[in-house]
Amino acid sequence: MTLIAEGSWATDLILPIALLIAAGAVAAYTYTRRRRRTATRTTPHGGAPRAPRPDGLDARADAALVAADDAVRSGEEELPFATLQSGEEAVRPFAEAMAYARGELAAAFLLRQRLDEGVPEDEVSRRQAQEEIVARCEEAVRRLDADAPVPVAPTARAAHAVGAEATARDTAAADAVTADAAARQAAPADTAAPDAAFDAAVEATRLELDGRVTTAQATLAALRERYGESATWPVAYAPDAAGERLRFAAGALERGRVGHAENAIGQAARLVEAVERRALELAEAAGRLPGALVEAEQSRGEPALADVRRAVEAGRYDPLDALRRVTEGDPDLRGAPDLALLCARSAAGAADAHIATHRAAVGPRARTRLAEARRLLAGGGSVREVLRAGELAREAQGLAEQDVRVHGHTEGGGYGGPRHRGEAP
Incomplete structure (x- = not known):
């Protein structure tokens, strides 16, 4: 992988x-x-x-x-x-x-x-x-x-x-x-004819995404059974939110509001992609963790990573979080740059999807932290800079979620101003 x-x-x-x-x-x-x-x-x-x-x-x-x-x-x-x-x-x-x-x-x-x-x-x-x-x-x-x-x-x-x-x-x-x-x-x-073709294409995309939402729900359920709660929480909202947007899109198409339907479908697609990507990242992290953990234990001594080892052996754990902790504990680990990138990019991808989907409610702090994470990831810097990028990305998601809780479900007052009635939630 x-x-x-x-x-x-x-x-x-x-x-x-x-x-x-x-x-x-x-x-x-x-x-x-x-x-x-x-x-x-x-x-x-x-x-x-x-x-x-x-x-x-x-x-x-x-x-x-x-x-x-x-x-x-x-x-x-x-x-x-x-x-x-x-x-x-x-x-x-x-x-x-x-x-x-x-x-x-x-x-x-x-x-x-x-x-x-x-x-x-x-x-x-x-x-x-x-x-x-x-x-x-x-x-x-x-x-x-x-x-x-x-x-x-x-x-x-x-x-x-x-x-x-x-x-x-x-x-x-x-x-x-x-x-x-x-x-x-x-x-x-x-x-x-062009309008009819476009409307039909939007509806076809909506139907295709309906099936992918069902698959994403099953994927998320399987991930929850296999991994710890923190492994899935960045995308736990995604399937339900995607389904909500597709239902809105169906209503918008019936009313002839194709533009609103297209935007809602686009948001649903991003949400589904977030779940699919998270599943791949967790599988890759789970595959790379055992070797990294053994090497780190040999380098630093087993007691230093005893809590990570216990979490892994308990059966339900977060592979990305465990891999991050191993890399943070030993940045000179062989393969540490790739391992740190996997964790940081996963965090940045989850934050980006959350901010894009709830952009009307998300303020400047979350966006700023994500931008700084991206800058560090693009800079080709040290392992410590990449780890810092992951930390910033996780902070960005936390700030975005806080903004959504405060502003995202009201008729007004968010960073994007009042919601227009009839628009996607």
Whole structure:
């Protein structure tokens, strides 16, 4: 079994959907829906615009971080559809904007992490850092919005959305789209066909995910029987939450709210992937633990790891946690870099799925800790840095869960503002 490639957990959402959706209809609908979301910044989980709160510069910086992080996540979800429709060359400006926005956001998150660590200490420098966070985040969002591509051949529904909601810089493109839609009004069957194909593809994806949710529930039950509670708690919520989102998607499709259905299905896919990935990670950790434990005991002496050995021999334990403790206890262990990466990436993947799924409720602290974990994992640093990344990722998930408990089940007051009635829970 191979270690999951770095960064793969950030793109899991696209794959289940892209395999089934008709490329032209999906790309056109996704593009124009992005333009509507640019103005409203909503998600099926309930995001209203994240306007800066009026309680100071620090709150403005936090709000800007959340808004920029959501914009980058949305862009990452939509770029593959753009490429399917128009090709790599046509979407190159947007791809470059994505790379630029990621860089600005990463720099802003690093500033926020340092501020949380008390650096710098003087008030003037801290204010300058907060102002830089706001500026970088606003620039990231501006660049994404400016380079968001216009669909080449939108459906009638998409053309209406673009024509109605285009900004001044899109006026010429919107006029062209509107003219194209008017020209095709004489053939209603042709204009309806792409929409019907897209709706059918969304429904097919929903049905396919229904089956995967059932499998994920069985997988989670088996993992609970075999391993300790802490082995499954990062994804324990996932199957039920995925089923909830698919039920919402079914209702949205019946009401013709395909955009909401697509978002809910995307969240369900990410949740199912989280369970599937966790099962693979636990199996790999369980397979690698015995050798690592024997080597560590020979190096440090058996009493030093007696508690880990007892946990393993008890029958129900957490392989990832045990492997982490062995690696923390002996960072010079042979294979320690790979073992530490397995544990840290698992923690980061679970945190990322939780934050993405509940993004309307999750605030800047959880996102900042995850960003710092990613930075350390991407840096190719020491085993101790990788272990620190895992610690930060676990902290990110804990903070995200706390945010969801406080904000995620109310009609308002979360980091994403009040939930729109009828949107996915």
